Structure formats: C-alpha cells, structure tokens
Amino acid sequence: METIIYQYKPPVGSTLDYSHPLVSHLKLCYLINEVNGKTLFDLCGKYNANVFNGAYVEPRGLYLDGINGYAEIISNGIGHFDLQEFSIEVRFRNITDPDNSVSLWSYSLATYTQPYYSQSLHTGNNGSDNDVFFGFNNTGTFNYIPHYNFFWSSLNYNHVIVTYKSGQQRMYFNGRLVQSSTYTGNITYYPTPVRIGKETFTTTGQAFISDVRFYTRALTIDEANSLFVNPYQFIKQPAGISNFALIRNQIRTSSILSQESMGYPVFPGNITLGPRAIQSSESFSSNTLQNKNIAKNNIISTITFDNKIETSNINQISFPANIIGTVFGTSGSTSYKYKISSANKDGETLSSSFVTVNNANSVLDSNNFIRLRWSRIEYATHYFIYGRLNNEEKLIAKVYDIFYDDKGTPLLEQYPKSINTTGYNPYKLNIGNLIKLYTSEAKNKNYLSALQPEPIFNAYTVQGYGSYMIDTYKFSENITWVFYNDNRNSNTNAFSLFVHNRLLDEIYLKGGIFISRPSNYFDDGFKVTVDFYTTGTISGTGSTITGSNTLWINEKISVGARIGIGSFEPEFITEWYEISAISSNSSITISQSLLRTIPVNTPYVIEEIRIIQFLNSTSNTTLNGIFITKGLNYDAFDIQYFTVPMATTIDGIRATYILRDGSSSTSTNIQSGFIAEKIDANNQFVYLLHAVSSPVAQIFKFNLRSTLTSLSSGVSLSAYIFKTAQVTLPESFLGRDFRTACMVKVKNGIGNNEQCLYFNSGTYIYRITESSIGNNVPFYFDRQLLNYPQGEYNFSASGYTIRGVDYDILTDRFVTSTYGGSNGSKNRIFKYDPAATEIEASLGFANEYGFYFDTADFSSRPYSSASFNTVNSWVSAKDGLYYRTQSSYILIVNVAADFLYADLTNNYAITPIIPCPNNTKFEKVTIDLVDYFGELDSGTVNEPYRIYYRTSGILDNSGNWILINQSGNLSSVNPSNNIQFKIIFRTLGGSGWYAQIHSISVHYKKNESLSSEFSFNTAKSIIASNIAHFDQICSINKSLPLTVDIYNNDSLVLTQSTELKTSGLFESNFNNSWNVAHFIDKSLRKKTIINVGVTYSSQSLNNSNSSYFDGSSYLRINNHEDFSFTGEFQIDFYLKLFAVNDFGGSKFRILSLGGENRNSGWEICKETISSVEKLVFYIGNSSSNLKIPICDISQLSNSWNRITVLRKNDKIGTYINGIRTSLETYNLSITNSLDYLYIGSGELGNANHSFKGYINNLVIYKKPFTISTSVNQAGGASNGFVLRTYDGYWNSNVNFFGNNAYISEVNSTYIAFGISTVTSYSLFGYLLAPISGVYNFSMNNDDNGYAWIGDNALNPTMSNYFIGSTYGLTNANITLVAGNIYPIRIYIGNSSGGGYLYFDFTISGSTKTQYDFTGLVYATANIVTDDYLVDTYKQFNPNFRIFSSANECSLYLDFQDITNQPGIERRFTFNSGILNTLNKVKISLK
Secondary structure, three states: OOOOOOOOOOOOOOEEOOOOHHHOOEEEEEOOOOOOOOEEOEOOOOOOEEEEOOOEEEOOEEEEEOOOOEEEEEOOOOOOOOOOEEEEEEEEEEOOOOOOOEEEEEEEOOOOOOOOEEEEEEEOOOOOOOOEEEEEEEOOEEEEEEEOOOOOOOOOOEEEEEEEEOOEEEEEEOOEEEEEEEOOOOEOOOOOOEEEOEEOOEEOOEEEEEEEEEEOOOOOHHHHHHHHHOOOOOEEOOOOOOOOEEEOOEEOHHHOOOOOEOOOOOOOOOOEEOOOOOOOOOEOOOOOOOHHHOOOOEEEEEEEOOOOOOEEEOOOOOOOOOOEEEEEOOOOOEEEEEEEEEEEOOEEOOOOOOEEEEEEOOOOOOOOEEEEEOOOOOOOOEEEEEEEOOOOOOEEEEEOOOEEEEOOOOOEOOOOOOOOOOOOOOOOEEEOOOEEEEOOOOHHHOEEEEOOOOOEOHHHOOOOOOOOOEEEEEOOOOEEEEEEEOOOOOOEEEEEEEEEEOOOOEEEEEEEEEEEOOOOEOOOOEEEEEEEEOOOEEEEEOOEEEEEOOOOOOOOOOOOOEEEEOOOOHHHOOOEEEEEEEEEOOEEEEOOOOOOOEEEEEOEEEEEEEEEEEEOEOOOHHHOEEEEEEEEOHHHOEOOOEEEOEOOOOOOOOEEEEEOOOOOOOOOOEEEEEEOOOOEOOEOEEEEEEEOOOOEEEEEEEEOOOOOOOOEOOEEOOOEEEEOOOEEOOOOOOOOOOOEOEEEOOOOOOOOOOOEEEEEOOOEEEEEEHHHOOOOOOOOEEEEEOOOOOOOOOOOHHHOOEEEEEEEOOOOEEEEEEOOOOOOOOEEEEOOOOOOOOOOEEEOOOOOOOOOOOOOOOOOOOOOHHHHOOOOEOEEEEOOEEEEEEOOEEEEEEOOOOOOOHHHHOOOEEOOOEEOOOEEEEEEEEEEEEEEEOOOOOOEEOOOEEEEEEOOOOOOOOOOOEEOOOOOEOOOOOOOOEEEEEEEEOOOOOOOOOOEEEEEEEEEEEOOOOOOOOEEOOOOOEHHHOEEEEEOOOOOOOOOOOEEEEEEOOEEEEEEEOOOOOOEEEEEEEOOEEEOOOOOOOOOOOOOEEEEOOEEEEEEEOOEEEEEEEOOOEEEEOOOHHHOOOOOEEEEEEEEEOEOOEOEOOOOEEEEEOOOOOOOEEEEEEEEEOOEEEEEEEEEOOOOEEEEEEEEHHHHOOOOEEEEEEEEOOEEEEEEOOEEEEEEEOOOOOOOOOOOEEEOOOOOOOHHHOEEEEEEEEEEEOOOOEEEEEEOHHHOOOEOEEEEEEEOOOOOOOOHHHHOOOOEEEEEOEOEEEEOOOEEEEEEEEEEOOOOEEEEEEEEEEEEEEEEEHHHHOOOOOOOOOEEEEEEEEEEEEEEOOOOEEEEEEEEEEOOOOEEEEEEEEEOOOOEOOOEOOOOEEOOOOEEEEEEEEOOHHHOOHHHHHHHOHHHEEEEEOOOOOOOOOOOEEEEEEOOOOHHHOOOEEEEEO
C-alpha cells in the first residue's frame, strides 16, 4: 500500500483512503481545510459541525475567539459518542497563555457540578503551568489524566491523542506516551451536546483548532506516533489532481462494430479488454494468443521498467578539487601526501593528484591530526581518501562529508581506480539527472519518464497565500528552494518558501515570513541571496560559540542568521542554532543553549538568507528604493509567517533596510533590479534600471555589502555609488510593468565573457554589458527580437505580454515571464543572439498546454486550457527546471529533458544491452506505455517521445544512434546478438503530460535449431563430433551449474544439470583450457590446480559455489614443500556427503599426500575403527604413524560440516564444527617430495579411495589459529548484546537509562538498525577478542550515540567514552589481546525523524565484521580456558585469515566460478549415441 505524505494540509475535495489501516473505526474526521465559513465538514460524511458566534473557519483552522465562539458537533451525544472504547485526536495552537482553559473536545454536563464531564479534553491550569488534561466521569466521580508543562508558543501547534479502553486511559502528546492510568467501572454519559471550544456551562479560551478526529477504538502507541509525524497519511488527494491512466491497446466500446472478425488478435503490446468492449456478435478465430499462432523462431526480448532493473546515472562525476590540508595539534617535520576520489552507487572516479601537507607531527592521533577539506562534488555520495606516507596509495578512509581528520587509522587494502567507473554502464538502465524511474507496488505505476514534479498548490498552505513573483535558489543538486511573494501592493507582503527535492520527487511548504514596509508599495521584482561562511573552526558551550581564525564581523554576517555544527557543507548538518548576537570576529551568542559541549577545531557553517526587493511607492515615488531584508535563515520561514520589522538605526540585524541615492530618491520609476555575483565580504553590486521616461533609461549602481551608516528609520544612502548618463532606447516601453530581470554570464555565445544585464520590452530582450556602466557616461546595449517560430501566434508591442526574463545555466537559455494578453501565458525560450529572427520554443497555456484539476465542489468539468490564457506567469529557471507561478499554484516544467535540449544536457535514458542471441532478423520495437490521462471524453494524450537504436559501440558508449520511425520497424537493421535503445521525451509539447513507458520490447527471428540464452557459434560447432559451441554474451544472472534442456522436434526429451554428465559434458574455455570447472588457488602461493572431472555444484554454502566430486573425479596439485608438515599446521574445509549411504569408496580420501602403506605423508580419509566408520586424520611414515579420529561418518549426516585438523606444540587436534574431538601427541616431521596432493581421491586406480560429495572453502595454513579463551554458551552465555529499548530521548545523559524503565529487552548480534522518533537504546555485552592487534571501531549514528570499551563500559560518563558523536561517522582505535574479554556498552537515541545505528570494527586492516558480532560478543562472560580452542570468529571466515596472515596460507580454494564473464566460450559434448536417437535437435541453457 502506498502512503500519501502531505507536507501541508490537504486541499478541499480530499477524501479518505479506505484501504488505509488508520481509517479503520474512524467515526469523525475534520480536516478544517475549508479556508472560510461557519461549517466544519466531516470527511466521514455524518457529523458536519456548525460554528457559532465569534468563532469562524480561516486558513489556519477553526478560530476560537475566547469570548462566545464554538462549534457544535451534535446536540445530544447519546447513541453517537457514548462509548467505552474510543480515541480523540486534536491538533491545536493556543493563542494566549494555555493556563486559560481551551476546550478541545467536550461532552459535558449541563451545569458546573461534579462530575462535570463525560468526556473533556482541554488545556488549562490544574495546579501547574501549561497543562493539557483529559477528564471523564468514572461512575459518577470526576477523574483526569494530566500532562504538565508542555512547550507553549503562539507560533506552534501541538498534537494530543487520548485513548480509553476497559478503564485504561492513555495520553499521547506530540507523538509520545506521557500518561497512562487504569480505573474500574465505566464512563457515565448524559444527553448533552458534544462541542469544540465550549463546555456546556461556559465558553473557553482563545485558540486555533487545526484537526479533530474521533475513533471508536483505542489507537496504539505506534499509531499515535505515526499520526503525529504524518497526520494526513490516510487522505487521498482530490480526484482531479490525481490522474489515472488508460493503457495503449485498450479497446473501447465504439471501436469494434457488430459482426467484425479480428482474426488473430496480435497487437503491439498487452491487450486490455473492457467488460463492454466487444458486442455479442463479434468473433475471434482464437480466444487467446497461443504458441501455435506464433512461429517458433519469433522471439521477443523485453526490458521492464520497474524496481527490479538496476540504474546508473549517465553522467560521470569528477574527483574533488580545491583540496586543502591543515595541521592541527603539535607541528613537526613530517610530510604527508593524499589523493581523494569521489564515488556514488554507480562507481568511483579517478583520484586527484597528490596533495602534500608539510610540517605535521610524525605520529597522527586524536590530538595531532591533519584535516583535509575539499569542494563538494555534485551527485557524489561519498569519497575515498588514499595515501599518507612515501607516496602510498592504500585506502585511509571512506568519507560521507567534505572533510576528513586523519588521525593515523590503519591503512586498508584498497587502491585508487585506474578508470572512472561512474556514469554509463552498458548493463544497467542509464538515466540523466532529470529522467526518473518511477516504481511502485502497483504494477501499472512502474514506468520510465522525464521527471515531472507535482504542482505546488500554494493556496492550500496554512496561510493560503498566492504566488506572484518568484525566485529560486539551488541548495544542492537535489534540493531547490522556491521563494515567491504575494501580490498585495500594501505596507507588508508575505514571502513563502517551498522545498523541492528532485531526488525524492517531493515538494513541501517550509513556511514563510511577512516583511514590513513603511508605507504602501507595489509588489515588483525581488531576488534572494544565500551566503555561507565556513572560515576557521569553532568550540562552544551553553549559548556561546567561540571561533578560531574566524571573521564574523569582517564577513558582515547579520544577527538572525543560523550556525550549523559538524561540517563545512550545509546539506550534511542537522544541528542548527539561530544567532542572537555577534560580539566579535570570534564570538557568537545563539538563541538557545547547545545540546552538547562543542570541542575545539569543530567545523561549522553560517547561513544567511537575504531578500532584496526593488520597490516603487504607490503614492510618493521619492520613497522608491532597494529594500534589503537581512538576518534570515531557512528555519526563519515558519508556517506561522512571523513579521520582520523595518530597521531603525542599527545595521546587521534581522530587519529591512532601504537603500536610496538621496534623501529623496531620484530613481522615481524603477523598472528592474540586477544583482551581480558577490566579489567578497565588502563588494556585491546591484543595479537599478530607472525609467526616466518611456524611451529614456538610466542605471543606478549600489553596493549591497556596504556598511550602512547614518541610518534613519532604516534608510541609508551609504550604499549608493553612482548613476550613468541617460540613454534613449529605440522603443517606448520603460516603466515598472517590466518587473523582473537577470544579470548573468552565459555559458556560450554572445555575453560569455562578462556579466551582463538582461531586461525586456514587450517585443525585445535587451542586454547591457556591465563593463560599459560608468559614472555619468552612456552604457552599451544591444537587443534581440522575440518572435515566435513561423506559424505560431505573434504578439503586438501594445500587448505587454513579456514582463521579465531569467536565465538557466544548464540549458544555457533565457525564459521570459508574461503578464495578461490573449497569449499572455506563453513563456518564450531562447538563446541570446541579436541576429536571431525567432525564438527556439515556448511553453504555456495558450491553447496548447492543458492542466486539469476539478473545482472544489466538483460542479463542473476540468478546466479547459483556455481558462489560463490571461493568467500571469512569472518564471524562475534552475538547472533545467522552469518554475512558473500561476496565481494559486506553481507549475514546474522539465525543459532540459525536452527533444530540443536532452542531448545538450544529457537528459535521456539508455537501456541496458538487450541480448538477441542467435538473431537472424530484427523485426520491430514495441513500447508499452501510458498514453492517455483523465476521463475518456475530456482527458488528454501524453507528449510524444523518440526512440533510437544502436547495435555497435555499446560497451564503451561510442556507438552512433539512429532514430526509429513511428512504426517501430527494424527490418532494415543488420542482425546482431545485441541491441540498445535511447529514449528522449517531449516536455514542451501540447498536453504537459510526459510519456510514461512501462517496457520496451524488441522482436526478432532466431536460429530455429537452437533455443538458448547464449549465442550459438556455428563456425566452431562440429555436429559430426557431437559438440555444440556457444559464446557467452554477458554475465549470467545465476551461478553455475546451469540446466541443459534437449528437445527433439520441439518436445523436451532430456534435462541435465551441468553439474552432472548424464547426457553430455558441459565445459568452459578459460585461459585456453577446456574443462568442466576451473579452480584457482587464491593464496599468495598460486599453486596450479589440475581438475579431472570435478564440477561446480548446486549445493551452495552461504550462497556461494561448492565443488562436486562424483566418485571418479578429483583435483591434483604438484608436490610442494608447503605440504610437508615439519612443524605446526592447520587444515580447514567444509564437507558434505552426497548421501549418508552414498559417499564413494569404502575408504574415500578427502585429502591425500602419500599415505598409509605408501610414502611418508598425511591424509583425511574414511576408516573403520572398532567396527565404526569414522573420518580420520592419518599422519606418519612406515615406522611411526597415527590415525586420529575426527568424527563418526554418521555424524556428518546430509549437511555441511566444518572439518579442522591442526598441530600445535607437538599435539594434533581434530575438530568438527569448531568442537574438538581428539587431541594426541605426534612430534615427527613429515616430508614428502614425491607425491601429488590429491583432493577427492588417494591412490589413483583405487576405486575405494574416490570420494562422492561436496567440498568448499579448503584452506591449509603453516601455523594453527587457536585461541586460549572462549565463552561457554552451554554455561549460560547468550550470543550477542543485551539490547534494551527505552521510550524517550537520552540526549547524552547517561543517567537516563538508570532513571527510566526499559520497555523491551532482546539479544542482538547484528548492530545495524533504524531508530524510531523519541526512542533510546542501551546495548551491553562482553567482547571476546579473536586475535591480538589494533581494532579500528566504526560508529555511524543519528542522533546521539556513544560507546565505551573496557572498565569505562562498567562506569560510563560523557567524559570517558571511546567513540561516538551527536551525528554521523566516527572511528577510533584500540589494541586488544586475543582471548581477553572486554566489556562493551553503547548508548544511542533519536530525537526526531528517522535515526539509525551502524557499529562494527576492522582488525589490523582486515575485512570488517559487517555489523555481525556472532561469536564475538556475549551477554555474559562465562569463560573457558584451553590452549587448543579453534577460533569460531564469523563461523570461520577464510578471507579473514588470508588477509590478516597471508604469508601463513599455503593453499586456499573457495571453488567459486571464475568463468562467468562475457566472451567465455562454452561447449556441450553429447555422450556417444545421444544424437543418433534424435531428429530435429534444440538445446536450451538456463
């Protein structure tokens, strides 16, 4: 089920989603979204409430005046709300002190006497400040459950739920359970009204009520939290806003006439037949499309666009630039070198050149370290740091921020890439940044399309302010801030902020502000600037932040900005504080206390938003000027829209300032304003275009970064620099009607060498070069005519249809804003060129672009496109998306993905390689897509799309693309075993609905003699020799073995696994050697493995290949000194018998070097001892030998068992599954320089020595890996941490866990999980160190998370933790000794949103635990001591041993398939006589 998440209140016309579990037993639901009026409408349809007296509905909800206003739900609650199980939910905001009682829900008595109420939820003073409580009549006695001292503000809403069931009452406040109690008896009810805002006997206080719901069941704690986080998750948007789709090939009623015959119903794609689509007399020659209706060699290969297809961003990312290294702590004489690469899910870039950091300490640690900092790379999700000393290129760390503190952590065995592996991947779906794969559990909602963001319905915000002028800011490649103002022309105006997340395809309201003005002004153009400051580092405690090498006064930061802690990149920061005072370059006061003490050298970001308005007075033009509002930040935009005052005499605070050229402004008719790029803290120029008269223009120059002196009522003259001479333009148009303009340096073409000012008339776009603007001198200009392309409607100069212009750097194009006129809402798109005779494109509502949604009361059909012809459309362009205001909403058009610009911006899709094995002829390509939106008789079709193909240059993306015609015909394309398609979308067409493609299929004919997933190699196949050859085209999606199906005359006659040899032999050619399987030694010794018939097996171990020995097959390795056991050794492998009673010879050998009755040596084999069949280890020579039992054969059963044999201190131990079974003394050296080492056999020719079964992960070491200490689980030591869950947020208070009761306790070995809102966890256990060495612990947490190891874990404080932070990834080293037990404790919690914890370690640079502590951490320390214990770490991980002690490994066989790669040759050799019995043969490999 899909969950609808509204970031603001759903609009009128919304309905309940009855499939959602939170609609179950919902009796009453008031969204209170009516905006105005005297009625609350119940979405459940039964209890519409009347609003009386001074109460009324407004955009913020139901307003209660605190005098006599209230809403009445029903006059008599009996039979409606008189229940013994229920839940009441209210979202409210007190306007005055909540000690003044506000009735949120009242089912009360007629008089104010005991017991007062049947049900009453209200705020008020009940002995403590700021209370909310639920009172009720419990068998005639008044009872209540309170929540005291909740946070109160006239700007904030609070959310409360009370539940009652069987005498059990609970209260949830802002998602948390705050009270719970139990009473006996039932609630007594009376025939009195149920109301909001009034008890029966009195009216209550002043407030806004935003939402009210009543359930006939008790909600759970999870449901209460979910409703607080996502209160509208079960609300469906209006039917007209959510479209539905009809699939291509749908047959409508009128499409087929009576008596028609359709023959074979073969259509391009799936067919949907509606219930009335075909009349009774129609007939088909075949009811269904069956195999007999299709030629056997007609093949369809399909790519389906759903969540199963892997994607890759088509654009490569680059390695970081501007890398800076800074030494912290005690300096020295050591130089360090670093290289950094960027990475994302698709791959990793090349690394940068070495950056050298000199004069650093010779020992790097937490006190003496090097901080690396670099510029953020768009679309990179993490970075790899390489290097350190002597030009090393090993990996130091993987980093998710744009800085890293090198504290000397051990280097890892990973090296920089030799090629950039990000970007295009021929085996994935490659998509541009503005192309999106939409996925859903609903099959018909999986499709590929151009990114099509939902409209922003700003009229449905909490305040309901419309959109007029607009500006956008690119916060990151995924986040755009959308600012717009309301058209008021008064002494104040509302500015709103929406956040558009391109990655998640989400848009939500952040909030807004009011900006005061000293008198009434026209709402003309505005611009937003966002500045970030990161110079130096900080520390802090309480409400004071101290800087080191900071320049906060010099940088002219205003009070009201916010400071973020923990990174130099604002996107990575979650801990922000508003600045309330800036005392010096190195001292800041914040508006609330820090959540924690900030240590020295902490990175930070200060963010300041400023809004600059270019305003003309409505009454006195000498009051015109530039209005600059300083001291804003992202969090200042709140849903309550607080007011920013006018400044008085102080600069640098949150206030609005006016810049003028004199006490009486001479720019009496401002047409447009232009903001240049910021030069430094003291210089950023702004230009005013002043209309002296209709054709005469003049430019005024100001400095936005000037210190404002001689302030009076917020007005300053100190920012003014000069004005130019007056210049007469070639047409009469100047005036404030042309309100928006831009100042940019374009990427290409005219104007790419300097910043220029661009503005417009109703006919032309003008350009003024910045370099020509001087004091009292004329400026240079040129212009371009903005004609539509030939055949489109052209405007007249008197239409004033163009009112502004903006520039998009991605498409390198300008776009105009429009105002009124018959074609007023068409926005023109063009590249600036005075010689051009027409524009490139247009978008808009001029009878060519429809946007369909229903009216609020559903009384009329969807609006036609003509309804928008006279609507204003102001535009701001940002990275290929054009944001267009339309009165009560903002439309977002994906221009960069259109036919015109897709190749320029790389915004298209390229499919993975589509294999067409044994292709003899291409036929066509078909598309399954949504191509119709809306009602059948009033909807609209989708925009078109283009499909291209190529059959060469696929692997390296070098092949040329060829456009396919509309029929999809591929018959002229030369046959190929691979094909690939490119899809480009139309986004500037007639309907505005982009094509939604479900799948793409290629139809082709194939060789009839072979049905295979491989390419049949005719040239190499030798039918006379019973050999069929294949070429593997690409990697197989499964591991070997495969299944071979053999057909005779299209009937399946034989099936065989390639693991077996029943009907033939399946082989692969690897390194010019044919064999049924290829195995390599992965130890450093790289011994050659000779395979005689051993195959890859389907009996996998831990989802990986194993080897199958069939009773006659074996592996052979040349004699080597490593196999002569002259001292200590260890043998480890996994074994599985074919069956308990079918395991090969009676004396099978698993491993054999020499052996009994032969040369000196050793074996692991089956022997019968005292009439019991056993697996034994034999070692010795003719004069002294020993047979040491490992286990009974019956113990092996039919499952995987780990077998271990080792010698340590002259004693040989044998083990099964880590448990020792024997320990015997044998100190002779065993040397053998004559025999091969056999695996799966012993003496050749001796059938009794052959093994039948499976082997995996075979490793031979030169030394044993034992431990002296273990934990005896049989003695009561449970595996894993003791994990306890607590309700509430610990907030770095270690006493929290002792002062609060936990709500659940489990044992956990896997430490990687998400954390719910306002939840905390404690984890405790004993770590049994598997080996001695340096352990690098890694902890990634959100929010506060810390860990303690050793004695500190028994007495944790916030000053003795080992690792942790308030947020993000931290690492720390500690030396541990093998076999020792170390207490370990973790505290973690989450205050809001989604949290997480990831905890693991690396031992001396080897592989990580991957968050799995099985066999490493125990709930209790029940110790066993023994010098011959086998390390059970991770159930024996040979990779761990090899990487940590590579030189000790003599042989390592993991039996993995190394042949699964494109270009490998395969062949199937039929057994003798098989082909003689068959006629027309086909082979299928799968």
